[in-house]
Amino acid sequence: xxxxIFGKPPAEGTETPVAAPAERRVPKKPLMGLENLGxxxxxxxxxxxxxxxxxxxERGKQAEEIEKKLAAGQTVIELDTALIDPSxxxxxxxxxxxxxxxxxxxxxxxxxxxxxxVRPHPERPGRYQTAxxxxxxxxxxxxxxxxRAIVRELTxxxxxxxxxxxxxxxxxxxxxxxxxxxxxLESRNFARPTIMAxxxxxxxxxxxxxxxxxxxxxxxxxxxxxxxxxxxxGWIELAELLKNARLIEIARKAAGAPLTQAQDSDARxxxxxxxxxxxxxxxxxxxxxxxxxxxIGKVAxxxxxxxxxxxxxxxxxxxxxxxxxxxxxxxxxxxxxxxKSGP
Numbered sequence: 001x002x003x004x005i006f007g008k009p010p011a012e013g014t015e016t017p018v019a020a021p022a023e024r025r026v027p028k029k030p031l032m033g034l035e036n037l038g039x040x041x042x043x044x045x046x047x048x049x050x051x052x053x054x055x056x057x058e059r060g061k062q063a064e065e066i067e068k069k070l071a072a073g074q075t076v077i078e079l080d081t082a083l084i085d086p087s088x089x090x091x092x093x094x095x096x097x098x099x100x101x102x103x104x105x106x107x108x109x110x111x112x113x114x115x116x117x118v119r120p121h122p123e124r125p126g127r128y129q130t131a132x133x134x135x136x137x138x139x140x141x142x143x144x145x146x147x148r149a150i151v152r153e154l155t156x157x158x159x160x161x162x163x164x165x166x167x168x169x170x171x172x173x174x175x176x177x178x179x180x181x182x183x184x185l186e187s188r189n190f191a192r193p194t195i196m197a198x199x200x201x202x203x204x205x206x207x208x209x210x211x212x213x214x215x216x217x218x219x220x221x222x223x224x225x226x227x228x229x230x231x232x233x234g235w236i237e238l239a240e241l242l243k244n245a246r247l248i249e250i251a252r253k254a255a256g257a258p259l260t261q262a263q264d265s266d267a268r269x270x271x272x273x274x275x276x277x278x279x280x281x282x283x284x285x286x287x288x289x290x291x292x293x294x295x296i297g298k299v300a301x302x303x304x305x306x307x308x309x310x311x312x313x314x315x316x317x318x319x320x321x322x323x324x325x326x327x328x329x330x331x332x333x334x335x336x337x338x339x340k341s342g343p
C-alpha cells in the first residue's frame with residue numbers, strides 16, 4: 001500500500017471545485033524525498049522516488065507509479081478548466097497542433113484516464129495552479145468538459161519536483177527542454193538539490209544543462225525547438241561555439257531562415273550548427289618551385305597542420321633562408337594580433 005505523502009485534503013474538496021480557505025489547510029508530509037535534500041555523496045541521485053524510477057522499465061508505468069503515490073488516499077474531483085492556471089515555471093516547449101489534436105482525440109474516445117495534479121492558487125483565491133497535466137488541461141478545454149483533478153496543498157519546492165518527475169516519466173523530455181527547465185528553476189532561486197530532484201539527474205548532468213542554457217540565448221533555443229533526437233553532446237558543441245559573440249547573430253539568422261523553419265526541430269538544430277561550425281579544411285599538397293620552375297619542395301595542408309618541406313639537395317640556400325626568417329615572421333604575426341582572434 002502506498003504511503004500517504006501529503007496531509008489529507010479539505011473535506012469540502014470532494015463536493016465543490018472551490019479551494020478551501022487558507023486557515024483550514026493542514027500540515028503536510030514532505031513530497032517524494034524532499035525531506036532528504038540534505039548533504040549527499042557525490043554522484044548520488046536526489047530524491048527517493050528518483051532512484052525507484054530507474055527500476056521501472058516503461059515510461060508510462062513510471063508516470064502511473066508517480067501519480068498513484070501522489071493520489072494515495074485522495075479524491076479525484078472535476079474542475080472547470082477556466083479556473084486552472086499553468087505552473088509558475090514551464091518545463092516543456094509548446095505542444096504542436098498535431099500532437100494536441102491527437103491528445104484531444106484520445107481523450108474524446110477513451111475519456112481522461114489519468115487525473116492532473118493542481119494546488120489552490122497561492123495568490124488568486126478560488127483558482128488553481130497546475131503541477132502536472134498542462135496538456136491534458138488544454139485538450140479537455142477544447143472538448144468543453146471538466147478536467148479530472150487531484151487538489152493538493154503544495155509548496156513551491158514540492159510542486160516543481162512533482163511537475164518535473166511526472167513529466168520526465170511520462171515522456172522523455174529532450175536535453176534542451178530539461179536544460180531550460182533547470183535554468184528557469186535556478187533563476188527563481190531554487191536550490192540545486194531541488195532542481196536535481198525535479199529532473200532526476202546527477203550533479204554533473206545538471207552542471208552541463210545549466211552551462212548550455214546560459215550560453216545559448218533562449219530565443220535561439222525556441223527557434224530551434226526541442227530537437228528530441230539531439231543529445232547533450234550536440235548542444236554542448238553549439239554552446240562552445242557560441243562563446244564567440246559574433247556567431248550568435250549568425251546562428252539566429254540561420255535558425256530564422258524560411259528554409260530552416262520549414263524543417264523539423266532536429267534538422268533546424270543541424271542547420272544552425274552547420275552555420276556556425278568552421279568548415280573542415282580539405283587536405284592538399286602544393287609543389288614549391290624556384291624562379292626557373294624547378295621543384296624544390298612542397299607544402300602539405302590539412303585541418304590540423306601545415307608542413308613545408310624544402311629539398312636541400314636542390315635548394316639548400318632557400319632552406320637556410322627560410323629557417324632564418326621564421327622567428328621574425330612569427331614575431332610580426334604576433335605583433336599584428338592576428339593570432340589572438342578566433343574564427
